[in-house]
Amino acid sequence: EDQVTQSPEALRLQEGESSSLNCSYTVSGLRGLFWYRQDPGKGPEFLFTLYSAGEEKEKERLKATLTKKESFLHITAPKPEDSATYLCAVQAPRSYIPTFGRGTSLIVHP
Amino acid sequence: DAGVIQSPRHEVTEMGQEVTLRCKPISGHDYLFWYRQTMMRGLELLIYFNNNVPIDDSGMPEDRFSAKMPNASFSTLKIQPSEPRDSAVYFCASSLGLAGGDTQYFGPGTRLTVL
Numbered sequence: 001e002d003q004v005t006q007s008p009e010a011l012r013l014q015e016g017e018s019s020s021l022n023c024s025y026t027v028s029g030l031r032g033l034f035w036y037r038q039d040p041g042k043g044p045e046f047l048f049t050l051y052s053a054g055e056e057k058e059k060e061r062l063k064a065t066l067t068k069k070e071s072f073l074h075i076t077a078p079k080p081e082d083s084a085t086y087l088c089a090v091q092a093p094r095s096y097i098p099t100f101g102r103g104t105s106l107i108v109h110p
Numbered sequence: 111d112a113g114v115i116q117s118p119r120h121e122v123t124e125m126g127q128e129v130t131l132r133c134k135p136i137s138g139h140d141y142l143f144w145y146r147q148t149m150m151r152g153l154e155l156l157i158y159f160n161n162n163v164p165i166d167d168s169g170m171p172e173d174r175f176s177a178k179m180p181n182a183s184f185s186t187l188k189i190q191p192s193e194p195r196d197s198a199v200y201f202c203a204s205s206l207g208l209a210g211g212d213t214q215y216f217g218p219g220t221r222l223t224v225l
Contacts, residue, residue: 032211043114043201043216044153087153096208097143097166100153 004090006101013108016077021104023088024070031091033071034098035064038085047073047086078108114217116202122223128190131220133202134183143214144177144187145201153201159185192224 003026013019025033032051036044048057050066057064061082063074073086085105089098115134123129135142143158157167162179170177174193179185189196199221203214 034213036216041218043203043219046213046215049211049213097155097158098214102152 004088004099004101006086006088006104008104009102010105011107013075013078013106015079015108015110018074018076018078020075021073021086021106022070023073023090023101025088025090026069027090027092027099029093031093031096032098033066034089034091035071035073036087036089038087038103044087075106078106080108080110082106083108114202114204114215116200116217116220118220119218120221120223122225123192124225125193126191127224128188129192129196129222129224131187131200131202131222133185133187133217135185135202135204136215137183139204139206139215141205141208141212141214142179142185143203143205144185145203145216147199147201147219156187189222192222194224197222197224 005024007022032049034049035047037047038044048064050064053066053068055066061076065072083106085103087100087103089100091098114136117132140161144156145153146156147153156169157177158165159179175189177187199219201216201219203216205212205214
């Protein structure tokens with residue numbers, strides 16, 4: 001069974017304190033890996049899609065990277081408005097439907 | 111486009127009552143998904159449609175749950191009878207396709223509380 005594990009479950013940072021969130025997966029032949037941001041009371045909002053090992057995508061203070069077994073979401077000099085839950089989802093060739101991880105809840109203190 | 115629209119945003123009902131959740135996908139999207147999110151289990155896929163036809167309902171927890179998509183712009187998820195363990199946030203999402211680059215766009219969700 002495909003597994004997607006995100007760590008840590010929760011992360012508290014001070015404003016400006018850079019860190020990384022991890023998403024590890026056991027899918028063979030990854031079709032795509034997605035990162036979403038979810039604010040309280042809202043639906044997940046798409047951030048990035050990564051397709052192959054070595055690929056990187058950036059958006060403002062966020063950078064997503066991908067290896068053969070995991071993805072990292074790097075947050076550089078975070079601001080309080082970056083506080084949210086970050087979800088990772090992987091897409092296997094045989095199912096097409098993304099499997100979501102449980103998410104990392106990030107709180108950035110001013 | 112207004113994005114995926116869901117109604118109601120909040121629903122409080124008593125055990126045994128019928129609950130109907132509604133979704134309007136993004137125009138032009140061929141795929142529609144229903145998810146359930148809880149603290150214990152995270153985000154789970156319940157069912158998805160392609161061009162209004164249900165393709166995979168293996169995630170539907172039991173026969174009390176049913177979903178329909180009578181046309182390209184409307185879908186419902188019905189729970190009858192409802193139980194307290196059905197309390198969760200239910201999301202509808204839509205996408206152009208299932209290829210790696212076809213992003214799922216989520217609605218704001220319906221928070222269901224069954225007393």
